Amino acid sequence: MLRSSSTAFDRKLTQDRLVVGIGGQSGAGKTTIVNELRRFGSRVIDADAIGQALLRKGTPEYRKIVKAFGDGILARGGQIDRKQLADKAFASKTALKKLNAITHPAILE
Incomplete structure (x- = not known):
């Protein structure tokens, strides 16, 4: 401790x-x-879990991300393939800023 x-x-x-x-x-x-x-009773906010929830099919962030990065980031069934998204998002500072602009406001909410 x-x-x-x-x-x-x-x-x-x-x-x-x-x-x-x-x-x-x-x-x-x-x-x-x-x-x-x-x-010990602490309140825990798991940003990873929130981020993953934002990627679920049907959320406003899902639609914005697919629009921004294209259908190539989708796996079978239409879910976002996180590896494909990461490959595109980390390809440039501009792409990462685009992803952050979509996800960060919702995570902070």
Whole structure:
């Protein structure tokens, strides 16, 4: 468990919410940390899960993404193939900005 010797930090914890972002490579233990935070009653917002939900067929973001990146990103059944989308989105800064402009407002909502 992390502890702080900072009085200002401790005071901040009692007055306001502490916001923590968890990131890292695959296998780094992000899920373990998040599960522990949940176990202790922390509210967890999973941006990956939200992002995946936005890609589901029928959402407004789905329609915008398919319009922006074309039918080539679709798998059988019409779902977005995340690998195909990633290949196109990370091909240029412009393409990534386009994807972020579609997804980020909905994720932050």
